[in-house]
Amino acid sequence: MLGTALLLATLAQAPQVKFGIPVKEGPMDALRVKDYAPESSLVLPRTRLPKAKFPVIDAHTHTSMSGIKTRADVDAWVKTMDATGVQTSIVFTEATGPDFDRQIDLYRAHPTRFQVWCGLDTKNIDDPAYPQRAARELERCYRLGARGVGELTDKGWGLQSNEQNARPRTQRLRLDDPRLDPFWRKLAELKIPANIHIADHPSCWRPLGPHQERTPDFQGFNLYEKDVPSHAELLATRDRLLARHPLTTFIFCHLSNQGHDLAALADTLDRHPNLFLDLSARDYEIGRQPRAARRFFSRYRGRVLFGTDMGREPSMYESWWCLLESADEYLPGRIWWPYYGLELDDPTLKSLYRDTALKVLNFR
Numbered sequence: 001m002l003g004t005a006l007l008l009a010t011l012a013q014a015p016q017v018k019f020g021i022p023v024k025e026g027p028m029d030a031l032r033v034k035d036y037a038p039e040s041s042l043v044l045p046r047t048r049l050p051k052a053k054f055p056v057i058d059a060h061t062h063t064s065m066s067g068i069k070t071r072a073d074v075d076a077w078v079k080t081m082d083a084t085g086v087q088t089s090i091v092f093t094e095a096t097g098p099d100f101d102r103q104i105d106l107y108r109a110h111p112t113r114f115q116v117w118c119g120l121d122t123k124n125i126d127d128p129a130y131p132q133r134a135a136r137e138l139e140r141c142y143r144l145g146a147r148g149v150g151e152l153t154d155k156g157w158g159l160q161s162n163e164q165n166a167r168p169r170t171q172r173l174r175l176d177d178p179r180l181d182p183f184w185r186k187l188a189e190l191k192i193p194a195n196i197h198i199a200d201h202p203s204c205w206r207p208l209g210p211h212q213e214r215t216p217d218f219q220g221f222n223l224y225e226k227d228v229p230s231h232a233e234l235l236a237t238r239d240r241l242l243a244r245h246p247l248t249t250f251i252f253c254h255l256s257n258q259g260h261d262l263a264a265l266a267d268t269l270d271r272h273p274n275l276f277l278d279l280s281a282r283d284y285e286i287g288r289q290p291r292a293a294r295r296f297f298s299r300y301r302g303r304v305l306f307g308t309d310m311g312r313e314p315s316m317y318e319s320w321w322c323l324l325e326s327a328d329e330y331l332p333g334r335i336w337w338p339y340y341g342l343e344l345d346d347p348t349l350k351s352l353y354r355d356t357a358l359k360v361l362n363f364r
């Protein structure tokens with residue numbers, strides 16, 4: 001017994017050896033994960049790209065996230081768009097009724113610079129009149145200028161719901177719920193698309209611990225062991241929706257939260273011609289696999305739209321141009337891993353920046 005205890009104590013004190021190098025104890029052992037921010041010594045040329053190479057249509061922005069409260073805020077945004085090369089921003093209000101009317105009014109002075117989209121009414125979904133009510137409100141917003149619906153979100157709690165206000169799991173409104181059929185059909189009739197956020201980054205379904213993929217900054221999004229369907233089950237609601245409404249155009253944002261598996265995503269695109277993607281907020285996903293991402297964007301020209309979803313700072317836009325246009329290496333990123341420029345060719349870049357949006361969105 002004593003012998004075992006002695007052996008364990010000796011083992012605990014012995015320096016660990018990793019890849020032949022002894023690992024010693026030191027101040028870094030007490031460091032908190034959230035404080036870890038290594039500074040790179042790598043000396044490399046850096047490309048400065050304040051303006052995009054071709055005029056850009058940003059297919060994913062929000063009134064709220066862009067801090068838009070007044071018409072003056074909108075005027076300031078237009079100045080930034082001019083400086084950075086963004087011709088038009090698609091703005092999601094996520095609103096219906098008077099809130100939509102108020103938001104669309106903010107943008108009236110710049111009809112060619114913004115396209116404003118409405119939301120989906122999800123009040124009283126058990127009311128027998130709900131399906132027609134939702135479709136009617138969409139038509140009303142369309143007449144006021146809405147040219148799409150977005151962003152609609154189901155991270156597992158049901159459409160436009162969250163952990164705090166979620167209904168019991170079997171009663172949540174899903175993408176493929178028949179009550180939404182008139183709504184999706186109305187989109188096709190009006191020739192306008194929906195932008196949908198389904199599931200979330202797959203790391204949300206993994207424990208918050210030593211093997212968690214994303215930094216603590218993202219732990220607020222974690223869903224591990226929560227009362228939600230799996231990542232795969234949520235993607236299945238997407239696939240059933242796409243099959244059920246072949247005449248409706250759907251843009252699934254953030255690379256449909258499948259940017260970690262571009263082969264599976266390619267498969268889904270091949271199966272559903274009415275599926276389009278936006279790459280917003282997935283800088284970290286493409287930046288860590290630049291060669292695979294470049295092949296993907298080249299092969300799926302006409303199926304992927306550019307979008308930001310990250311506010312409206314000039315430096316934010318510049319980071320995107322650098323990621324997509326330059327061959328810069330080891331660019332600082334938002335998660336653990338640095339990014340590598342994709343160096344997209346001109347036809348792919350043009351398709352991503354604007355041609356796909358001109359084809360898929362309704363500019364009439």
Ligand SMILES: [Zn+2]
Pocket residue numbers: 060062151309
């Ligand atoms: Zn968004």
